[in-house]
Amino acid sequence: MSQPPKQSADHPVPTSTDVARLAGVSRATVSYVLNNTSAVRISEPTRRRVREAAEELGYVPHAAARSLRAGHSRMVLLPTSHVPVGPLYSRFLNEVQWALRALDYTVVQYGSLGLGADEAARAWAELRPVAVLSLGEIALSAHGVQVLKRSGAKAVITLGPQRVEGAHALVMDQRAIGSAAARHLLERGRRAIGVVVPAEPGLELFSRPRLAGVRRTVTTAGEASGARVEPLTMAYDEESAARLAAGWGALGLDAVYAYNDEYAQLLMRALQDAGVDVPGECAVVGADDLLLGKLLRPRLSTVHIELPTGREIAELVDRVVRDPDGEVERHDLMAAHTVPRESS
Template sequence: MSHSSNAPIPPSSPKPRSRRTPATPPPEPAPAPVPTSADVARLAGVSRATVSYVLNNAEAVRISEPTRRKVREAAEELGYVPHAAARSLRAGHTRIVLLPTSHVPVGPLYSAFLNELQWALRRLDYTVVQYGSLGLTGDEAARAWAELRPVAVISLGEVSLSAHNVATLKRAGARAVITLGPVGVPGAHALVMDQAEVGARAAAHLVERGRNRIGVIVPEEDGLELFSAPRLAGARSVPGARTQVLPMAYTEESAAELAGRWRSLGLDAVFAYNDEYAMLLMRALQDEGLDVPGDVAVMGADDLLIGRLLRPRLSTVQIELPTGDHLASLVDRAVREPSEITGRHDLMSATAVRREST
């Protein structure tokens, strides 16, 4: 007779774990050495001095265009970037052109002009820095701009500068302070864009067409006074023109509200701030059953292409602006030889263009 054993069964011994040596991660590749001007010189087959002259845009040394191209291509291939601070110390100034930007759009015509100017300055080896100056006074703006040590400042007129502000910028190293606007500033180079002429041309055209009760559209959007105020003043200056200020926002609702009460205003013409406001209002007037130009002659400004595609085609004021290349060359001359660019330079001309809406 067999008897089962009640003795406890000893636990089985654990299997020994295999001990693996953790894999050693592969060493990280050493960072690539930062390319130097000597590397650029070797690749281009020129001296380091030549590299310096080319990349610093030195004008006192004559270097052929093929050599300049070789140096720039070698620098690009190696990823070599000149040290801005070191370059500024050698030259005694930066290559920064400060462009305080408007916080509101001024229309396609001026936006295209400013874009072209920036590209042209870049081709001249300047670094364009846009600076939002919303809410700054002249003194605050001048101090803030001066901290960046720009070689030139192009003020669009958003901030009203004084002779004291110009002196602050020049003490900080700005070799040229350039104002674009209706008036000049003592100590600065004045590149005048007289917006009053736009309003005067528009109102004179309407008066010649027998329309002297003229509504002048003034945008309700903040920040456009730099353009709208002188255009209104220009329209008011025309003999025989009886003008009435008409605030309007750039919305369908605002245009519809104005068109809805047009018959009560006793006006036979309208000069809008620009073509975009004119087109918006013209459509609203037509929706109210008013005939353009029979009941209301409509005049815009800036001569945008889309105005010619409307029916009736939009009469406008054609504005001739300088090319970005021309203005960039003026900035460059003002930086290199400040005494050469003096006084007032008129940059804009305006011509009324009659089409079907008047």
């Protein structure tokens, strides 16, 4: 290779050696200039010559090579879900990414399709992220956390129902949502509470603890209350809702907590079409406090969920990256309160 490489069918990639040769400087100088290292004094004409040579050859530094040399990256790995998580949660995820990027992290989303917990941790470790923010679909084990930390991750943070040994835990207890809905319905004098459990796979992560929250609250109310809970499987389509509504009379329910506002909208329409009076014969409560609930008639009662802001999460990641040996923290997130409207 005595000539600067030309673009061929195989697209040979120009290297910093090529740039150094064309600019008549050392490879180290190329690296200092293009990585904006201010610690090394390099004259402006030399800097200009290096930049021009890089431009001419179409050379850009290699982030992976740079992070290999530096021994760490600015990559935050965000294992992502392919679950239809709904507008509230997906807005939250967007916010987290936005805030991390504002702190100069490169956010890499990574799917973990079909991997077990320890396999997933190893696959993530291969990318050498500086931080992993695990959202709970994969139940990271203490071993997985160790694999990640040994491969250089300074922060391993889990969001989910439980804490994992060695990781900073943001505990989001979905049961609080079901509890809030059940408390509200009991206060309104309802005693036979249906709970919609979405048929869509992947949503168990949310639906199971919400159902458990309803059950816990009803149990706490005591047998004297005479209240009962009935899980109702429903898919997010008109046919499934219509089928459930058609058999409503036989269920003997006077209330339903319908998982979230979207399922609630669907079920409420089906109940109305089947001649069930809402809230007269059956109270309906959703969750997420979406705008659509206010547009329905009757206006939909809902559970408002307070998530942390994306900025709070990003700042926690940054704090742990800077001080990885600080106390392993546990934060309880997610407050929930009912927003009563006309449907309950």
